[in-house]
Amino acid sequence: KEAAKALLSVQQPKLDPQANPETYSEALKSVQAQLSRGGYHVYTTIDKDIYESMRDIAKDGNNFTPDDKVKGTEQIGAVMMDSKSGAILGMMEGRDFFKEQLNHATQALRQPGSTMKPIAAYLPAMEKGALQPASVIDDVPIILKDGSRGFHIPENWDDGYHGLVTARRALNQSYNIPAIKLFVDVVGIKEAWEFAKKMGIVSITKDDYQAQTGVIGGLKYGVTVKELTNAYATIGNKGVFNETFLIRKITDSHGKVVYEHQLTPTTA
Structure with missing residues (x-):
């Protein structure tokens, strides 16, 4: 075919x-x-x-x-x-x-989980000039809007919060809160997904532009393995997408x- x-x-x-x-x-x-x-x-x-x-x-x-x-x-x-x-x-x-x-x-299509953090949070924030590896992010509880319950308080994988952490450590430890903050507040959801598209992530839907937890895998349908491979290959190719x-x-x-x-x- x-x-x-x-x-x-x-x-x-x-x-x-x-x-x-x-x-x-x-x-x-x-x-x-x-x-x-x-x-x-x-x-x-x-x-x-x-x-x-x-x-x-x-x-x-x-x-x-x-x-x-x-x-x-x-x-x-x-x-x-x-x-x-x-x-x-x-x-x-x-x-x-x-x-x-x-x-x-x-x-x-599968949910990408934390593999989306570098693609839609850290890289676009660095490209924007708003982040470097030593930048400090406050890993504390945040409240997000939720269409069904009214609000949602996301947690980290270890059920804890770690206060002031560097971007390097936050990404290394795959903390959710710093990634969400970058995705929503620093980069902006629309800009984040437009950046991801340039790296080969093309299965983003209109609903995903409203999802504040999309950066930690909360997408409507998800992405393919090929899309993720394309995105990470772009990183390995120093930002050049093929x-x-x-x-x-x-x-x-x-x-x-x-x-x-x-x-x-x-x-x-």
Whole structure:
């Protein structure tokens, strides 16, 4: 399917899947059929050794809890990518992808928990010039508005508060209160999510712009593993974002290159 999307982007570059979903879906099916019988060769970014090693982890039942008749199979999703280019080197789609037909690395939305703190609180605050590692944040109880109960008092993972702490320690210890303060008061929710989008976090909803605890994982639906991998790869690439990609190039039956991925790095 990724190969079909890549080829379709060349054949019909103006076709927008968001604006014309039905037309896009039909065109995609046509290109998939074209690829299957047209003698095309598809070159991916996958490193076979890395992919097989990741699959071995997913196949080993000792790494997971036993299957449950109600909850089903415990799942896994993972992406390994080259932060310099965005090339996907390996992926775990899930433990029963061919049965479930759901890619737990690229499709399944999950709550990101504290992995969102650097992306939507600390980094945008530093980019804004309002924070440095030695900056002091007051880790004390705060009261947030709650649509159902009227108010909400968030807590830290250790059920305690720690007073004046440096940003470095607050992030290292994954304290919730400092992250929420940065997210809501220093950066601002709207600005925080706009910053996160530039790092590849694209599943943010309108409701998330109202969620004061979004920075600690309280999102409406969540994000994908691929989105988080993209964001952290941007950090590793010194703030330069490269969208993940799986298809390196496609050639036709005569060996002519009909699609080749082009890097489009942007500064987050």
